[in-house]
Amino acid sequence: MRRILMTIAVLALCAGAARAETIRILMETVPDTRYIQELLPQFEEQSGIDVEIEAISYIDMHSKLVPQLISPQGSYDLIVVDFYWVGEFTKAGWLMPLDDLVARDGVDVGVYVPKLMDLVGRVNGVLYMLPFYNYSMAVIYRQDLLDDPAEQAAFKEMHGMDLKVPETWDEYWKQVEFFTRDNDGDGERDFFGTVIQGQRGDCISMQWANYLYSQGGRYHDENWNPLLDSDEAIRAMQYYREAVENYSPAGSESYCFDEAFNVMAQGKAYSFVTFNILYAGFEDPESSTVAGKVGIAPNPGGGLNGGWGWAIPNSSPNKEAAWSFIKWAESPEVAKERAMLGGAPTQAPIFTDPDVVAARPYYPILGEILAGTQDFPVFTYTTEFVEEVGRELNLAATGQKPVPEAMAAAQEELRKLLVKDGKISE
């Protein structure tokens, strides 16, 4: 129905004026999409192309995209791709290489942070996407508590070290333990050192990655041999389990980032290892009681890299128009404007641009965070892996499975998927 209406509308426009082109984009309902929508009139003015953005929630995106990508002519001219899907989409041959267009129009792709270019840009040397925004993970913490002289003195006395933004995992963990308290003395903890987003599936998979990196662990070596039963991985899971049991609020095993966000935003936790893009929410008095009291720092040992990229599907009905949209959205001016609005940058110069820093002083830290991130395994079956490992992590986090056993199972799941993808042999 909607398509019919649209077609009628388009036909009507054709009859009336030369403004005939329309492109459709499928996007996620996130702040960075909103910033694009705000700036959209600029593009429509300049190019004479109408843009229709269909913004839906993450859970619906994959199942909505795939049928469109499979068909020879889909209904989306332009899409955004989560790094989860990069391996799958490129392997299936759904995305159009952009190298020729970049060369033809002289677009400078050297401005992108290399980490993101590797994650949501090039695959095996071919450019399929331009990085749109990054959601690398970091530690969001309560700066006001660190600045409190009484807390500083108490911490110093207990641990013999200064209370400051944590640089090592050991330091961070001491703080987590230190700040977990029963303030009203009813025998139940009511202030928490950290908040776990431990829901089975991608919530736990994403957060736990940071724990893995903190212990120097990796998912696989450079030859794709899985490493999830390593001592580092087991230790990471033991920390995670300990956090669920002792330092995180009840129900953490079932939280995703939104529930966890609310705990911290209600002033009930010291820290939260999560996506950097949530930081703006903590700083917004509308959604947070701790605005002005939080800081953000890299996860000790490195956080998880994450991001979305613009891509033109091979099924795109209007690839030229889609490309001109990407060029506009990723032009230095628009990229900067988006960052000023609160967008999560992907181009290196933006993090330190004086105007951006003036508006958002923490952006240089975001740059540092991004520089220190580690990549999740990106291969054809990343989404399935996220689910499989997410199940084992959750089984361990809830104590249903002993940690080493769960990690052994996770190792096996990863191995099987890598074999299936041809990354390693049996």
Add this chain to the structure above:
Amino acid sequence: MARITLQGITKTYGQEVVAVDAVDLEIRDGEFMVLLGPSGCGKSTTLRMIAGLEEISAGEIRIDGRVVNEVDPADRDLAVVFQNYALYPHMTVSGNLSFGLRLRGVDASEIERRINVTATMLGIEGLLGRRPRELSGGQQQRVALGRALVREPVAFLFDEPLSNLDAKLRSAMRTELIKIHRDLGRTILHVTHDQVEAMTMGERICIMRDGRVVQTGPPLEVYRRPVDTFVAGFLASPPMNLLNARIAGESGALVVDLSPVRLPVLSDREEALAPGRDSAITFGIRPEDLHAEPVPRNAAPLDVEVVAVEALGPEVVLIAALPGGEEISARLGRDFSAPPGSGVRLYADLERVHFFDAGSGRALGEK
């Protein structure tokens, strides 16, 4: 065995509607009482109040002297046969018959005995394993009756049980019910709008109208001496001819002035009618009291014009117009015939005429 006494029984719905208005009625022990009236007269509501299915707004109901107003229907030991039979659709005939007994804890062998007796009495032994939807209307009716009979209650309440049957079955069932009553000798209250049922079955009938009792008495008495024009017009078919008339005096004697026709009033009725001289009355004469030939009794000729002749076989119903234009009907012998429009002389049996007050409709000077 039970005597059922109704005292000032009233049923009101909300503020406005009075369905039953201060009914007094005594049903004697072992009596077959028929509650007769047109639909909406309150007769079914009265029965349902006795059964305990409707709350009583005012008045008292006693069974053998015990006030049962607040007694649960189950504990009144009455059985109802409903108009729509109200069989349990999911139970077999046998299940329908035994349900009430099982609830009352009657033991199995006794239940079996009673079912057999009842089924045999009603001729439904062959149907015991069937379900209601596999039965004809007449069979369902028998089962409904059987369900009441097996209970062996102190009294039966029949709520128009025959009205859904065809004419032939109805007539057969009438006979059967009379026989059952004779055999069991239990109190029966039978509600109906059918005056034939009332006349043939009731030991006494109680005629209701607009929630009130109009007349109670043995069928023939009610037939012979209707207390008002309603009863006169309701009972028997075709009903009594009711004509506007005046009582006039003529050389010392009273006459009924049907202008222009005049009929003499027999001397034994004069006393009652004398005060009403010159006033309007309703004159009543049953169709069966009009004859085509002179009768060996006090009779007066009446010249009429034939409107229609309905030959029913055993008898002929003549519809005819009086000289004044009013139509009357007469039940005549089966050989009577006359072309429409022709003149016929009828003979009115003066000993069997009725006089009613023109205003209130009440009977005047009944013997």
Add this chain to the structure above:
Amino acid sequence: MTGADAHTLARRDRRFGYLLTAPGLAALMLVITFPLLFALFTSFYDYTLLNPRHDDFIGGENYLEAWEEEYLAGSFWVTLKFVLASVVIEFVIGFSVALALHAVNRFKTVYYLILLAPLLINPVVVGLLWRMLLHAELGIANYVIGLFGISRVNWLGDIGVAFWTVVLVDIWHQVSFMAILLLAGLAALPREPYEAARMDGASAFRCFLHITLPLMRPVIMVALLLRLIFAIKTFDIIFIMTKGGPGTSTDLVSYFIYRAAFFGLDIGRASAMSVGLLVIVLALTTYLFRYMRSLR
């Protein structure tokens, strides 16, 4: 008219009958049979989203793979428990509510509207709503029970509790369906047998047991079967509320199959599991149907 004529006429009538029903049958074939056959067909191929073509026939390999899935049996078990718990509890609550409402004469429309309200809410919204209400630390549910001195419940995080939480949310969402269906059934029951039963000396409870229940059997059967089938397909609240966790405690088969299809990209394997589920559901409903009919 001769016998032959009548015969021709009957045949023509029959042919006309086929003609009338043909479009309906064709539509039925297209709408119901085609996807079923497609799933059955696909289940024998290595059909993936990466290679969405029926070019690699692999026989029963997908079934074998499904059989060897470590967690699939557990998922079937969780589904069975979920279906039983939610349908049975919904039936008991739904029937009680229906009986209570049936006795009420005033404001019936209002009750109907209130009852219908949850049914009209999208299951995704239901899931999100309850996730918020049941937040162990910040949710209203724990706050309210806290007022009564009951200690906080870890609704969605506790392995033992989460299953029942999901069952309760499903009940909250779906019980009206049962109640309304049963209420409609009650409203359609004849009144007379109840009066007869009162005269026969049946208490309210006996009336329910001996009159209402047997007369309601067809409606109950339909209500149970429908809810059973819907319950087996439950997906959204799991997807939104628990993702099958904590651990595997709420991992319903529908979500399992969804993962195989959309995360594992393996439509062939997902089809094999769906066919397996279909067979089980068919067997179950056939059995139930037969059993209930045998009660008549």
